[in-house]
Amino acid sequence: MDRMIKTLRYAGTFAATTLLLSGSSIAIAQSNGMTTNVPGAMSNVHIVSPVADGQWTMPAGDYGNTRYSPLDKINTGNVQNLHVVGTVSTGIPHGHEGAPLVVGSTLYIVTPYPDNLIALDLSKPGFPQKWIFEPNPDITSVGIACCDVVNRGASYADGKIIYNTLDAHTVAVDANTGKLVWKTQVGDIHFGETTTMAPVVARNVVIVGNSGGELGVRGQLTGLDVKTGKILWKAYSTGSDADVKIGSDFHPFYAKDRGKDLGLSTWTPGQWKLGGGTIWGWVSYDPELNLIYYGTGNPGVWNEDMRPGDNKWSITIWARDPVTGMAKWAYQVEPHDGFDYDEIMENVLIDMPWHGKMRKLLVHPGRTGFVFVMDRETGELLSAEKFEPVTWANGFDLKTGVVDTNASMQTHFGKYSKGICPSSTGAKEFVPSSFSPKTGYLYIPAHNTCMDYEGTAVNYIAGTPYLGASVRMYPGPGGYQGEFIAWDVANARKVWSIKDPDLPVYSGVLTTGGDLAFYGTMEGWFRAVDTKTGKILWQFKTGSGIVGNPMTFTGPDGKQYVAIYSGVGGWMGATALPSVSTDDPYAALGVVGAMKQIKAKTQPGDMLYVFGY
Amino acid sequence: MSLVTKSFGLLLGSLAIMPVLSAQSLRVCADPGNLPYSDVQKQGFENRIAALIARDLNEELHYFWFPQRDNFFRKTINQGLCDVVMGVPVGMKGLETTRSYYRSSYVFVTRKDQDLRISSFDDPRLRSLKIGVHVLSEQGDSLPPVYALTSRGITKNLVGISIFGNLNEKDPSTDLLKAVADKQVDVAVVWGPLAGYFAQHSPVPLSLTPVVEGPREQSLPFHFEIAIGVRRDETALRDALDAELERRRGEIAKILQSYGVPQPNIPSSSSDIRKSEVCGY
Numbered sequence: 001m002d003r004m005i006k007t008l009r010y011a012g013t014f015a016a017t018t019l020l021l022s023g024s025s026i027a028i029a030q031s032n033g034m035t036t037n038v039p040g041a042m043s044n045v046h047i048v049s050p051v052a053d054g055q056w057t058m059p060a061g062d063y064g065n066t067r068y069s070p071l072d073k074i075n076t077g078n079v080q081n082l083h084v085v086g087t088v089s090t091g092i093p094h095g096h097e098g099a100p101l102v103v104g105s106t107l108y109i110v111t112p113y114p115d116n117l118i119a120l121d122l123s124k125p126g127f128p129q130k131w132i133f134e135p136n137p138d139i140t141s142v143g144i145a146c147c148d149v150v151n152r153g154a155s156y157a158d159g160k161i162i163y164n165t166l167d168a169h170t171v172a173v174d175a176n177t178g179k180l181v182w183k184t185q186v187g188d189i190h191f192g193e194t195t196t197m198a199p200v201v202a203r204n205v206v207i208v209g210n211s212g213g214e215l216g217v218r219g220q221l222t223g224l225d226v227k228t229g230k231i232l233w234k235a236y237s238t239g240s241d242a243d244v245k246i247g248s249d250f251h252p253f254y255a256k257d258r259g260k261d262l263g264l265s266t267w268t269p270g271q272w273k274l275g276g277g278t279i280w281g282w283v284s285y286d287p288e289l290n291l292i293y294y295g296t297g298n299p300g301v302w303n304e305d306m307r308p309g310d311n312k313w314s315i316t317i318w319a320r321d322p323v324t325g326m327a328k329w330a331y332q333v334e335p336h337d338g339f340d341y342d343e344i345m346e347n348v349l350i351d352m353p354w355h356g357k358m359r360k361l362l363v364h365p366g367r368t369g370f371v372f373v374m375d376r377e378t379g380e381l382l383s384a385e386k387f388e389p390v391t392w393a394n395g396f397d398l399k400t401g402v403v404d405t406n407a408s409m410q411t412h413f414g415k416y417s418k419g420i421c422p423s424s425t426g427a428k429e430f431v432p433s434s435f436s437p438k439t440g441y442l443y444i445p446a447h448n449t450c451m452d453y454e455g456t457a458v459n460y461i462a463g464t465p466y467l468g469a470s471v472r473m474y475p476g477p478g479g480y481q482g483e484f485i486a487w488d489v490a491n492a493r494k495v496w497s498i499k500d501p502d503l504p505v506y507s508g509v510l511t512t513g514g515d516l517a518f519y520g521t522m523e524g525w526f527r528a529v530d531t532k533t534g535k536i537l538w539q540f541k542t543g544s545g546i547v548g549n550p551m552t553f554t555g556p557d558g559k560q561y562v563a564i565y566s567g568v569g570g571w572m573g574a575t576a577l578p579s580v581s582t583d584d585p586y587a588a589l590g591v592v593g594a595m596k597q598i599k600a601k602t603q604p605g606d607m608l609y610v611f612g613y
Numbered sequence: 614m615s616l617v618t619k620s621f622g623l624l625l626g627s628l629a630i631m632p633v634l635s636a637q638s639l640r641v642c643a644d645p646g647n648l649p650y651s652d653v654q655k656q657g658f659e660n661r662i663a664a665l666i667a668r669d670l671n672e673e674l675h676y677f678w679f680p681q682r683d684n685f686f687r688k689t690i691n692q693g694l695c696d697v698v699m700g701v702p703v704g705m706k707g708l709e710t711t712r713s714y715y716r717s718s719y720v721f722v723t724r725k726d727q728d729l730r731i732s733s734f735d736d737p738r739l740r741s742l743k744i745g746v747h748v749l750s751e752q753g754d755s756l757p758p759v760y761a762l763t764s765r766g767i768t769k770n771l772v773g774i775s776i777f778g779n780l781n782e783k784d785p786s787t788d789l790l791k792a793v794a795d796k797q798v799d800v801a802v803v804w805g806p807l808a809g810y811f812a813q814h815s816p817v818p819l820s821l822t823p824v825v826e827g828p829r830e831q832s833l834p835f836h837f838e839i840a841i842g843v844r845r846d847e848t849a850l851r852d853a854l855d856a857e858l859e860r861r862r863g864e865i866a867k868i869l870q871s872y873g874v875p876q877p878n879i880p881s882s883s884s885d886i887r888k889s890e891v892c893g894y
Contacts, residue, residue, distance in 0.1 A: 188779075190779045190780040191777075192682070269772070271773055274748060301748045305764065305768075306759050308763075413763075414760070414764075461681060462682070462749075462786050463644070463681065463700065463806070463807060467833060467834055
């Protein structure tokens with residue numbers, strides 16, 4: 001019952017937010033009310049409230065995507081006592097990305113395809129199943145999904161659990177009964193479009209993005225009414241300003257991102273229709289500024305010779321009004337991408353002093369290998385520093401926002417580009433980092449892989465033969481492949497890291513008020529690390545590699561718990577699945593070359609682990 | 614090892630998936646809607662050739678239908694759901710291929726009434742005509758016409774049409790040819806068998822001119838030798854199919870002819886593909 005009270009309090013905070021904003025200017029420089037200095041936090045470091053204080057009602061736990069929970073009953077002093085208190089199998093041995101939700105005394109799991117929703121009763125021993133909802137998505141989507149049949153989770157809002165199914169639909173399920181409330185088609189699988197991302201609900205609008213950049217899908221973000229599922233707006237990643245929802249309130253910080261209909265004019269005619277820029281990562285929200293933040297993926301088609309121009313608005317970080325869908329600012333990180341560097345990674349919202357002045361920051365650890373720090377009110381780039389070996393670019397000009405690329409690394413047909421770092425999988429994948437306001441550090445799950453874009457090989461698709469290019473990925477310099485990094489945001493530097501010699505770090509991160517950072521390895525170790533020193537204080541070997549995100553909650557008994565999925569898969573992780581041969585270095589879009597060790601280290605799994613003390 | 618024993622071995626290996634098959638079966642993975650190659654009514658030329666081979670080998674023909682999109686091979690033959698895929702290029706990566714049973718090329722397709730007769734990518738008219746090309750994104754690749762044109766700086770007048778189209782459509786890869794017939798583009802560069810078949814049935818008369826590979830195309834072949842694909846370790850099956858393809862050479866040529874498959878007799882560097890590409894792995 002106390003869980004219900006928490007839910008109400010949360011709803012109340014939200015209503016107050018709406019009320020407060022409607023009457024006053026939203027450009028409040030001073031943090032007040034809407035961001036919070038949590039107990040124990042560094043002075044002047046504020047994060048978006050409410051934080052994940054007991055429940056876990058949205059993909060990141062909080063709108064600001066810090067994935068920080070103030071819960072501290074599990075802490076550096078007693079973490080050694082952490083042990084398994086429950087396990088639940090989903091029966092689907094594919095990549096288990098994302099995290100479960102906890103609302104009141106119920107835990108909700110969204111499985112990989114067929115995207116079942118399982119509700120577990122946390123108030124009873126062994127967490128018995130309350131109900132299961134089966135959306136039965138169109139099986140065609142399995143043939144279309146590029147990189148395993150994953151799902152990255154759900155949001156709780158308005159008494160409903162809301163999530164996407166692989167066949168490009170959004171469903172809302174009654175959180176109590178497990179009955180479908182509404183179901184809306186948001187894309188068309190027959191054009192190669194799928195949905196794998198976790199929706200976020202801001203101001204009663206459900207925000208959903210699409211996947212399928214590998215198939216030349218046109219990226220789009222959809223806003224749906226939380227009550228009815230009705231589509232309120234669509235904002236495309238390519239095309240005219242009207243299609244992209246750019247209007248008079250659009251003020252990009254840099255000249256390079258200003259101009260009329262750039263989503264058309266930065267492409268060869270018609271190519272924008274296959275222009276990619278899909279939105280399959282995380283969405284954050286600042287209630288005070290009333291802006292959502294997200295990034296777009298690689299431009300389509302992949303071959304860059306086909307699409308001269310900047311290819312806007314691929315690989316772009318966006319700020320939009322969630323109610324109208326209209327854009328506030330945009331920053332294209334990399335024009336005319338030739339490396340498949342999606343920038344759909346999380347945007348972590350932090351208010352803190354920056355060079356002596358309090359700023360509202362957006363921190364984006366990128367696939368491109370840079371940690372970007374931006375002013376989230378204006379879109380100004382404040383810092384871009386490398387966190388893994390990078391050869392494709394030398395750096396960013398903060399005055400113009402323009403990237404200084406390394407011309408010798410550019411890819412073209414018939415050209416052999418060697419030693420491109422990071423590889424297409426990035427210095428970091430979509431797996432989200434976590435920010436602790438107690439240390440001021442961002443904890444980044446990272447990879448160190450490079451690639452050669454090379455030679456030619458005979459290939460065939462849809463009846464048509466051709467000689468195409470090949471991508472081969474391999475571990476980068478330094479003798480390690482995965483790295484768990486503590487990154488000092490204010491000073492833009494690595495503080496400490498834990499290296500994995502054989503496999504990328506491909507799990508999300510959780511930080512807590514107990515001074516702990518939790519993450520998993522692709523081999524299956526689930527770890528608790530001291531946030532200050534990087535010392536591994538506790539670890540447990542789960543049954544399969546971890547590609548999901550840890551989360552924490554307070555159980556009906558008042559105790560703190562930590563949960564994680566164990567089930568290897570996803571793009572890099574799919575190389576562990578039986579259907580992929582690790583003998584062929586070009587398989588799975590070339591990623592196999594970097595993943596030789598995986599079959600010797602782990603097997604597919606399908607398990608939720610819950611730990612208590 | 615006989616083909617029968619081999620198939621039986623495969624059967625044991627995939628009992629969980631297809632438990633009811635007899636030992637004497639030829640299992641083919643094919644696209645359910647991609648004429649002229651194959652469709653679920655078995656009206657494609659690859660369906661015909663497969664039937665011919667299965668009959669000769671005294672094997673029952675079974676199909677596993679799956680759209681030929683990204684990861685087709687990974688999700689079908691390399692999971693053991695079938696033993697062969699018809700119509701793949703010799704030296705196809707990730708597979709063992711038989712001897713070639715036909716050879717075709719990319720062709721320039723125009724409306725007959727225009728009388729354009731384009732056969733080279735160096736034709737100056739390609740700088741201004743609207744040119745339709747198939748686009749795809751599998752593994753970051755593009756088809757050879759895209760490379761040939763973009764490397765000459767011809768990009769503004771290119772119209773990319775997805776080779777995958779809409780799965781709901783009948784034969785989605787024919788969208789590009791419809792674009793020529795409907796005057797959305799002036800010329801398209803298309804893989805021969807698709808163009809030949811479509812031209813046979815097009816209400817608007819079309820001309821097909823095989824691509825002549827110029828010096829710039831030395832590393833970019835437009836002619837391909839086509840074979841049957843088997844899994845890499847299935848050399849016995851490959852040898853049996855090789856013998857069969859040789860024996861039925863005449864009938865196969867007739868089938869291809871009846872579908873309008875262009876088989877231009879142009880010297881090509883691509884005959885060396887099997888040698889040069891296979892040793893890369």
